Amino acid sequence: MLINSKRNILPGRCSQLLKTAEVTFTIFAPLKKCIMKEIRVRFAPSPTGPLHIGGVRTALYNYLFARKHNGKFLLRIEDTDQTRYVPGAEEYIIESLKWCGIDYDEGVGIGGPHAPYRQSERKELYKAYAAELINNGHAYYAFDTPEELDQMRERLKAKGVATPQYDAFTRSEMVNSLTLSADETKAKLNSWSPYVIRILIPENEEILVNDLIRGEVNVHSSRLDDKVLFKSDGMPTYHLANIVDDHLMEITHVIRGEEWLPSAPLHVLLYRYLGWQPPLFAHLPLLLKPDGNGKLSKRDGDRLGFPVFPLKWTDPFSGEISSGYRESGYLPHAFINMLALLGWNPGTEQEVFSIDELIGAFSIERVGKSGSKFDPEKARWFNHHYMSGLPDKEVSILLGNILKEKGIEVAHEFLLSVSAMIKDRAVLIPDLWDQSHYFFVAPDSWDEKVVQKFWKPETPALLQKLSEILTNTDDFTVDNIDSVIKGYIHDNGLGMGQIMNTLRLALVGGSFGPGVSAIISVLGKNETLTRIDKAIANVGN
């Protein structure tokens, strides 16, 4: 059953030999290694607010990895902390992934064979595993109140313990099923005393985490604390829930942020104690802020003037607004391309990738080890690159949307011509308007600086004469307009700048935009003549 859909990821040598799974298993037992299990990865955000670009990158890498290996990519919502629930966050996450084009095969919103994919809806499932850990001696009940835990930490700090934690030392002086007798424990449980379940970290053991990016990471068990697995509110903590779900959902590779590396040994232990095969781990380096150091955070965006979120987010409690890449006018493809190269590289000098190319080129082995500072300039460069590479038709749709908002209606052909002319002058989508507004709205004012520099007393007469020539011109193709204007300049012994700059001023109101002849060609005879007249009548007065 595995084999059929997985043929294409089998190493060539083996796939030659494999006719059916049965043959392989019975006759070519040693080749079993060649049969890779279906690769299944997940993105498992917590819906506590908007997803920032670091999270999007994690999702992206999972997605690319899954697609590359013809595996499955799932979206699981880790909402085991009910106190941190933020309305709208889950929808935000889903919409963000959708905008980015990161589609998933199973998960919240679309379901799948392991539904539900929201941990709060899987609540009942975790208890049994916590109980199993208690039964096999790898976990215990603890009845300490939060206040008592605080006191313990204070007490230890006062004694000079740098890192007070609930561990082999302290657990013996706390209230738990290890210090209480079996009867006392039972009594507490029966009297509905609030309790948590903690893992019993082994005393003296090296725990090895094999990380696809970092290699082997060793941690001594004495450095770990007896983490809470199951909370007094009946919910598991992240640590338990993520192990249980990854196992049940048959996750083969856990690709997540580096901030999880310190708790990876705990997770390794949990797999062991539950008797499960752990997935392969890959801890991604962090995204750092562009200036100074530190993890990129929500505040950095507004402070430095670039979005840190894919989509605009309005905090439902404070009303605070954080800008998004979509609303700032980035193209999703450019955004994704930029993000993909932040921490990963193909080993070649290629930087511009279609999604399919990214899928083909991606590999975890080529993910770097060190954190990457996010560079907003590079993001803009990517967007400009994609913008100017967009087909005219798509640019015209983007520009058309802006016009619609402004209540401007134009002919399709006109819009297409304008789009073609300005697309490589725009970095972000709103620039499309900034670079083209004069096509749709005739200038009402004329850049003072240009007026000062070029508008001479003889200018109105010169433009008037040119206007008359244009009136008698029928061929308004770019080439013809070009030769008409140049002919006029030449015939009258004028300077190019003298005419071109003032003509441009009359047409666009300033000193910018595509070639004058091209503008005239698109504007057409009537509009061109009207604008020249208007400038003659108004400029310099």
Next chain:
RNA sequence: GGUCCGUUCGUCUAACGGUUAGGACGCCAGGUUUUCAUCCUGGUAAUAGGGGUUCGAUUCCCCUACGGACUGCCA
């Protein structure tokens, strides 16, 4: 503080122990353009420091420095 992870141009990064340390963004200069952009060409700029190992270290090992993550009944 402790544990873990990391450190190549300003930034993103390449270089399976032997390269004039490569590319991209940015910046600077020149060219194209009647303007502003684009575009093209060129330039600027890096192996954190110190010890080893080696004929030879960006690359392997150790120390130091610096940075980061973690250190919750958060994820």
